[in-house]
Structure formats: structure tokens, C-alpha cells
Amino acid sequence: MSDAVTENEYDSDVEAAIRENHPALITYITAGDPSLEDTKEYVEALDRGGSDLIELGLPFSEPIAEGPTIQAAINRALAAGTTPEGFFELVDDLETEAPLLVMTYYNMILQYGGSEAPRASDGRAAKPRDKPEVRPFVERAAGAGLSGIIVPDLPAEEAGPLRAACDDHGLDLVFIIAPTTEGQRLDDIMSQVSGFAYVQARLGTTGARANVSSATHESLARLEEYDVPKAVGFGVSEGDHAAEIVEAGADGVIVGSALVDIIAEHGSDTGAAAERLEAKAAELKRGARRGADSLTVDGEDAPEPEQP
Amino acid sequence: MSTGDHERTHESNRERERERERERNADATFGDDYGGQYVPEALMPALQELEDAYERYVLENEDGFMDEFHERMRDFGGRPTPLQRADRLSERYDREIYLKREDLLHGGAHKLNNALGQVLLAKYMGKERIIAETGAGQHGTATAMAAAHLDMPCEIYMGRTDINRQRPNVYRMRMNGAEVNPVTAGSGTLKEAINETMRDWATTVEHTHYVIGSIVGPHPFPKLVRDFQSVIGDEIREQIREEAGRLPDSVVACAGGGSNTMGTFHAFVRDDDVDLYAVEAGGSSLEIDAEEGLAPNSATLSTGTDGVLHGAMTKLLQSEEGQIVESHSVSAGLDYAGVGPELAHLVETGRVTPVNVDDDAALNGFHRLSNLEGIIPALESSHALGYLERAAGTAADTSSGQRPRDEHTDELGDLVVVNVSGRGDKDLETVLEETEKRDLEAAPDVEVFDA
Structure with a gap:
């Protein structure tokens, strides 16, 4: 694909990745689980498997939006000594087709680059600058080649400073739309969608589920009138789910816990885990395509496919 | 002006006051x-x-x-709770000490x-x-x-x-x-x-x-x-006026998350002459071991840095990378790596003075109140009493001659209110265990426990 065309047609790499590869597969894993070296191989495997966007989790000690699977991954990554700097160095090294996004909690963004003081190992308490600042993180993220940021504990109301910094550096700040997001707030958030709308499939935390929730269908129906790319996450674990969700009107699916489960199962057997991750990504992508195909083939029952 | 006019003016003042209060309270920060x-x-x-x-x-x-x-x-619930003059403590510290008895509330705490x-x-x-x-x-x-x-x-x-x-x-x-x-x-x-x-x-x-x-x-x-807890300070205000005819020189309360602290302070925030002391748990040390992700204290107001935890921007015990560290205190109720954002703000503006006492001082505070006043306080509240001893205590101690005085000694003033946020029955096991490990000046003979 041509970069020039991309820039003219879409607002960002992230949006282009979804529109041009419709229906898109977005994959998530936690960086540093079980080590940053392994993460590099896993990301490459997901890229080969057909991911159109890859979210990398930067671990935070209090992940209130995560279910048990990703909590455990974050604990493994923290126990392995994963730091923001190590994370960015990994991203510096990565060369993937799929644009990369970082998913982390707001405090990690606020504290980054805050201290010129000696490292923590000397036993002293952290003494960052007077007020935490989001810009050093965004600058470093842009420098590392990341295309966007997702912050599960940063609702639109509090996102002003980060949004401004992201705009200055050409990064997308992806907002989450919950099943409870309605009315004026929904309009407000949809009017400032950046990259894509992350549609939370169900209330609660992240985690692989056995089926697609009815809330997903309701959410997609509610969002139909908004012409922005929509990707559905929270609970998506199989190709069939991907098919069903795309058929219901999504432009992409987001899968995390099901991939983290694979990594957890294989422990130190990096090669085997990478193979399975690639295969899983391919299965999910096929499922998404199946969903899109059924929309075009089965024209009588299904709504018209979106342009183009 | 007729009584009716007066009431109307009074009413419209109250209305304006309520309006201002509503605007302040609608603010998220x-x-x-x-x-x-x-x-x-x-x-x-x-x-x-x-x-x-x-x-x-x-x-x-x-x-x-x-x-x-x-x-x-x-x-x-049993409200109002008493404001009690502590006779022995008043004698010991050579000033008027009043205790707000939230330990007497139903359930044994505020x-x-x-x-x-x-x-x-x-x-x-x-x-x-x-x-x-x-x-x-x-x-x-x-x-x-x-x-x-x-x-x-x-x-x-x-x-x-x-x-x-x-x-x-x-x-x-x-x-x-x-x-x-x-x-x-x-x-x-x-x-x-x-x-x-x-x-x-x-x-x-x-x-x-x-x-x-x-x-x-x-x-x-x-x-x-805060608004549900502010009944504590509202009552203190009324009670101390009745007892002592004036507002206190200082008010002392322990601070973990800070609900008894703000509950006690809220009514006094606008009284610039009333000093407010938030006593945090100094634990065993104020240093953070960032490598282990451990703070052997929960002195967030004294040593914390700004960040976001559990929905709010506030002061936190965290590593320089932003990971929240595990706090520690002998008192489980103060054991938290964050603190209420309003307290962080009041400390930042200088209205509330953060101080801290270590586990030993809190345990001594526990024993002293139990022994001198017949009130067994919660270990949380014992931190406030530990601070009182450090800031005001020399008067009664003839054995050691003198003891280091806190910089705020003279600032506590002649009329002090300490919030006893809860009763200590829940802490007896911990106190027995921790007392045996230490040589505490205020503790009763440990053999009593061994028997």
C-alpha cells in the first residue's frame, strides 16, 4: 500500500489499518510476559498471523479493568522486571506490518520520565517533578514508532491533556465505548473518535468468554449511525465470535485474553507459543472475513455492506 | 428592620451560601x-x-x-458521640486535652x-x-x-x-x-x-x-x-464551645485514606486559628524499597508523590516508574498507598499539617490511653495519641528527664481535640504480639499476658 494514499484518505495509520484491511483483527498481549525477548517473537508471530493492529500492554500494578487472565500476565511481566524504558526499547526494535498501540493505565503515562534522580535501587522514595506530565511518555511513544494509546482508566472527561499531546505527535488516543455509554456522552465521545471506537462488548473486565454477548449486538446497533471504524473487544476468543461480531456490523475484533492464555500455557516454550499465536491470529482473521463475506453473499437478510 | 425582614435576609444569605457550596461540590477536583x-x-x-x-x-x-x-x-448509631475531657492526659501534657469518642459509635468506629x-x-x-x-x-x-x-x-x-x-x-x-x-x-x-x-x-x-x-x-x-463523616467535626465544634467556650487551638486525627481525618477537620477548615494535624503511619521506616516494591509505612501525605490511583489524582506511595508499592503499618486500617485527594490538596496548600509516628509510638499511644484513661483505642487512633505524646509530652515524664520535642510542640496550643476514631478490641491480638517483640515504655508488664 502507498503511504501517500493512506495519508490522504484516512486520518491516521490506525484508521487506515482498519479500513484497508476490513474486517480488521486487533490483537493484544502484555509486554514482558514472560519476558520482553519473548514478547518480540510473539508480536512478530501475531503480525505474520494476520493482525492488522497490535496492542501491547505496558504493565501497571493496579489493573482495575482486567480480568484474571490479563492480571496474571501483568504480574508475570512485573515479576520479570518489565519497565517503561524496557518496553520502549522493545518497540524500538520491532518491525511489523501492523501498526502498534500501547495499552496502559494513566499513572504509567503520568510518571514516565519524571525523575532525574538516582535509580530506585538505592532505596530512596521516588521524587519526580512537582506535577506529573503526560508529554514525555507521548514523545517517547511517538519516537518508538507507536501509532496510538489506549488508557482504560481515562474517560473522555479527563483526557484533555493526553489528547492534546497525542495530537501534537500524530498519535491516536483510542476511546472505549461501554454498554452503559449513552445519550449525550455517546455523541460527545463518538464526535472525537481517534483511530477507531473501541466497543466494549459487555460490562465487566477483560477475559475470554464462550459466547458473544447480546450487549455486543445492542451496542453495534446503537452505534450504527456513526460513521467511524468500530472494533469490538472484551470476551472475544474464537473465529466464530469474530464472524458473528463482524456480521453484526463491526469493522474489527479485538482479542487479548485468548492469546495471553496461549502464552501462559506454554511457559518457557517460546517457539511453540509463537506458532500457536500465529495460528490463532489466522483463525480469528478467517472468522472475521467469514463474517464480512456473509454480509455480501447473504444480501437479503443482512444490511448493506458499508462503503467502500 | 422587622423580624420578617431579618429572617428573609438571613434566609437569602443562607441560600447564597448554599449556592456557593453547591458550586464547590459540583467540582470534580x-x-x-x-x-x-x-x-x-x-x-x-x-x-x-x-x-x-x-x-x-x-x-x-x-x-x-x-x-x-x-x-x-x-x-x-448512637449519635451524638461524647466529647470527653481526658483528665490524666490533660495533666500529663499540661493543657486541655479533649477526646472525641467515635469509638462509642455503633460498631466501634466512625x-x-x-x-x-x-x-x-x-x-x-x-x-x-x-x-x-x-x-x-x-x-x-x-x-x-x-x-x-x-x-x-x-x-x-x-x-x-x-x-x-x-x-x-x-x-x-x-x-x-x-x-x-x-x-x-x-x-x-x-x-x-x-x-x-x-x-x-x-x-x-x-x-x-x-x-x-x-x-x-x-x-x-x-x-x-466527607459529608457523611463531617458530623464528627460538626459535633466537636458545638461540644467544645459548650465545654471550653471557644474553638480548639488544634485538632489531631490519624490519617490512612482519611475519612475520620476529613470528617473531623471539615468543620474547621475555614477557621484559620485552628491547626489541623493529620497523623500518618510511619510504620517501621519512611524509606521506600522500590526494588521490592515495598514501603514499610503508609505516610502518603508526608512522603508520597502525585499520581492516579483508584480513580483519583492524589498523593501516592509509588516507584518512580509509577508502580504502586505495598504499604505497611501495624494498623491495618491505615495500611494504604494512597490518600484522599482533599487531604492531599489541604496539605499542598498548607492548611493541614501532615506528621507521622512509627509503629512503636502508636503502640505506646495505645497502652497509654488504655492505662491512663480507661479507653482502649484502635491502633489507627493510637497514632494520633502517639503524636500527642511526641508533640506535647514531657510534663509528666520525670523518669527520663526530657524527651525530644516535636517542632510543633508549641503550636498544639492549650486546647487540643484528638479524634479517637475507633475502639481497640479488634486489635488486642496484634497489640499483644507486637508488644512482646518490643520494649515499650507505656506497655504493662508482659508477664501478665504470659500467665
Whole structure:
């Protein structure tokens, strides 16, 4: 694909990745689980498997939006000594087709680059600058080649400073739309969608589920009138789910816990885990395509496919 | 001016005052930075619903909500609690020492003020289920009592470590009909319990109310909890005027998350002549071991740095990379790596002075009040008493001649109120264990325990 065309047609790499590869597969894993070296191989495997966007989790000690699977991954990554700097160095090294996004909690963004003081190992308490600042993180993220940021504990109301910094550096700040997001707030958030709308499939935390929730269908129906790319996450674990969700009107699916489960199962057997991750990504992508195909083939029952 | 005119002027002044108060309370932050609503999107509509309920029922007393709250706090809770002159302490410190006896509130701690207020509010809001986190178990027991009293189903999240060290409170919650859900993540204490309660709430938000236990969390919780707790300071104000004919020179309260602290201070924030001391847990040391992710203290106001935890921008114990560290205190109720954003703000502006005392000083404070006044205080409250000794204590101590005086010694003044936020029955096991390990000047002979 041509970069020039991309820039003219879409607002960002992230949006282009979804529109041009419709229906898109977005994959998530936690960086540093079980080590940053392994993460590099896993990301490459997901890229080969057909991911159109890859979210990398930067671990935070209090992940209130995560279910048990990703909590455990974050604990493994923290126990392995994963730091923001190590994370960015990994991203510096990565060369993937799929644009990369970082998913982390707001405090990690606020504290980054805050201290010129000696490292923590000397036993002293952290003494960052007077007020935490989001810009050093965004600058470093842009420098590392990341295309966007997702912050599960940063609702639109509090996102002003980060949004401004992201705009200055050409990064997308992806907002989450919950099943409870309605009315004026929904309009407000949809009017400032950046990259894509992350549609939370169900209330609660992240985690692989056995089926697609009815809330997903309701959410997609509610969002139909908004012409922005929509990707559905929270609970998506199989190709069939991907098919069903795309058929219901999504432009992409987001899968995390099901991939983290694979990594957890294989422990130190990096090669085997990478193979399975690639295969899983391919299965999910096929499922998404199946969903899109059924929309075009089965024209009588299904709504018209979106342009183009 | 006729009486009618006077009443009308008075009424319109009150109206203006209420209007200003409403505007301040609608703000999501304290000052420019502290507070806010840093939560997953799924919870935002519930917070807005709660803001609306806070404004209508709490600030405007719609449907007589606050009247019912005060009535129930009187009949069920036992308010008002006494303000008692502490005769021996007054003699020892050569000044007037008054104790606010929140330990006499139903349940044995100030926690019921907030728990009953929020469960009642949930009922007014039409919610069907209550969830809450608890550290030491005091907020959990208060919530379980309030939920039983108001006939609401209730589930409490409690860290596995805390369950093991606070068994009696677990039984009390069960007796009152609450489910107790153990949280095994991390160190299994308050921080993890809050995480898990937030996760439950993110799933059940449409019909469940989260009764947060301190002045922490996203707006409007810090203000809501403060307003339910501010009955403590309102009563002190009235009682001390009656007893001593004037406002105190200083008010001292322990601070973990800070609900008894703000509850005690709120009525005095605008009285510049009243000094406010928030006493934190210095634990065993003020240093943070960032490599281990450990702070052997919970002196957040004294040593913390700004960041976002559990929905609010506040002061935190964290590594320089932003990971929250495990706090520690001999008192489970102060053992938290964050603090209420309003306290962070008041410390930043200089209105509240943060101080801290270590585990030893708190244990001595515990023994001293038990021994001299016949009141067994909670280990949390014992920190306030430990500070009192450090700041004011020399008068009665002839054996050691002198002892290091705190820089605030003379600032405490002649008339001091200390909030005894809870009673110490729950802490007896811990105190016996910790006392045996140490050589504490105020402790009774340990052989008594061995016998």
C-alpha cells in the first residue's frame, strides 16, 4: 500500500489499518510476559498471523479493568522486571506490518520520565517533578514508532491533556465505548473518535468468554449511525465470535485474553507459543472475513455492506 | 428592620451560601489537580448518576434524605458521640486535652457514619445490591450492619491476608448476613480489595452501589464520604464551645485514606486559628524499597508523590516508574498507598499539617490511653495519641528527664481535640504480639499476658 494514499484518505495509520484491511483483527498481549525477548517473537508471530493492529500492554500494578487472565500476565511481566524504558526499547526494535498501540493505565503515562534522580535501587522514595506530565511518555511513544494509546482508566472527561499531546505527535488516543455509554456522552465521545471506537462488548473486565454477548449486538446497533471504524473487544476468543461480531456490523475484533492464555500455557516454550499465536491470529482473521463475506453473499437478510 | 425582614435576609444569605457550596461540590477536583474521575468508561454513567443523587439528597435534602440519615444515626448509631475531657492526659501534657469518642459509635468506629449514609443513599437511588471493600474489616462490618439495618443484600471484598489477621471482623460481617469474598491478588490487602470491588462494580453497575470506605476514589465519592463523616467535626465544634467556650487551638486525627481525618477537620477548615494535624503511619521506616516494591509505612501525605490511583489524582506511595508499592503499618486500617485527594490538596496548600509516628509510638499511644484513661483505642487512633505524646509530652515524664520535642510542640496550643476514631478490641491480638517483640515504655508488664 502507498503511504501517500493512506495519508490522504484516512486520518491516521490506525484508521487506515482498519479500513484497508476490513474486517480488521486487533490483537493484544502484555509486554514482558514472560519476558520482553519473548514478547518480540510473539508480536512478530501475531503480525505474520494476520493482525492488522497490535496492542501491547505496558504493565501497571493496579489493573482495575482486567480480568484474571490479563492480571496474571501483568504480574508475570512485573515479576520479570518489565519497565517503561524496557518496553520502549522493545518497540524500538520491532518491525511489523501492523501498526502498534500501547495499552496502559494513566499513572504509567503520568510518571514516565519524571525523575532525574538516582535509580530506585538505592532505596530512596521516588521524587519526580512537582506535577506529573503526560508529554514525555507521548514523545517517547511517538519516537518508538507507536501509532496510538489506549488508557482504560481515562474517560473522555479527563483526557484533555493526553489528547492534546497525542495530537501534537500524530498519535491516536483510542476511546472505549461501554454498554452503559449513552445519550449525550455517546455523541460527545463518538464526535472525537481517534483511530477507531473501541466497543466494549459487555460490562465487566477483560477475559475470554464462550459466547458473544447480546450487549455486543445492542451496542453495534446503537452505534450504527456513526460513521467511524468500530472494533469490538472484551470476551472475544474464537473465529466464530469474530464472524458473528463482524456480521453484526463491526469493522474489527479485538482479542487479548485468548492469546495471553496461549502464552501462559506454554511457559518457557517460546517457539511453540509463537506458532500457536500465529495460528490463532489466522483463525480469528478467517472468522472475521467469514463474517464480512456473509454480509455480501447473504444480501437479503443482512444490511448493506458499508462503503467502500 | 422587622423580624420578617431579618429572617428573609438571613434566609437569602443562607441560600447564597448554599449556592456557593453547591458550586464547590459540583467540582470534580480539589484545587486544580487533586481528585477527578479516572475510571473505566463503563463506570462514568454511574458516577454521574451518583453526582446527581449526591446533589439532590445530600446537599439539598430532597425527600428529607438527610433528616432520615441523622435520625437513623441517632437511633441506630448512637449519635451524638461524647466529647470527653481526658483528665490524666490533660495533666500529663499540661493543657486541655479533649477526646472525641467515635469509638462509642455503633460498631466501634466512625465508619458507620459513611456506611449508613451510603447504603441509605443507594436505597433512595433505587439500587438493589451493595458492595464494599474492606481492609481491617471496620468498613466492611459497618457496611454489613448498615445493609442489614436497611435490608439490602451486601457483598464485601477483603484481602486474604486481612481476612487471616482480622478474623473476628469476618465473623461479624457474616453474622450480619453479608457475603465475604476473599481477594488473593498481590499482597491480599486493602489495595487489592479495592481493585476487585471496582471490577465487580464495572460488571454490575446498573443495579449495584459501591460503598467506598474512605474519602478516596473518583468524584463524587471523596465529597460524599466527607459529608457523611463531617458530623464528627460538626459535633466537636458545638461540644467544645459548650465545654471550653471557644474553638480548639488544634485538632489531631490519624490519617490512612482519611475519612475520620476529613470528617473531623471539615468543620474547621475555614477557621484559620485552628491547626489541623493529620497523623500518618510511619510504620517501621519512611524509606521506600522500590526494588521490592515495598514501603514499610503508609505516610502518603508526608512522603508520597502525585499520581492516579483508584480513580483519583492524589498523593501516592509509588516507584518512580509509577508502580504502586505495598504499604505497611501495624494498623491495618491505615495500611494504604494512597490518600484522599482533599487531604492531599489541604496539605499542598498548607492548611493541614501532615506528621507521622512509627509503629512503636502508636503502640505506646495505645497502652497509654488504655492505662491512663480507661479507653482502649484502635491502633489507627493510637497514632494520633502517639503524636500527642511526641508533640506535647514531657510534663509528666520525670523518669527520663526530657524527651525530644516535636517542632510543633508549641503550636498544639492549650486546647487540643484528638479524634479517637475507633475502639481497640479488634486489635488486642496484634497489640499483644507486637508488644512482646518490643520494649515499650507505656506497655504493662508482659508477664501478665504470659500467665
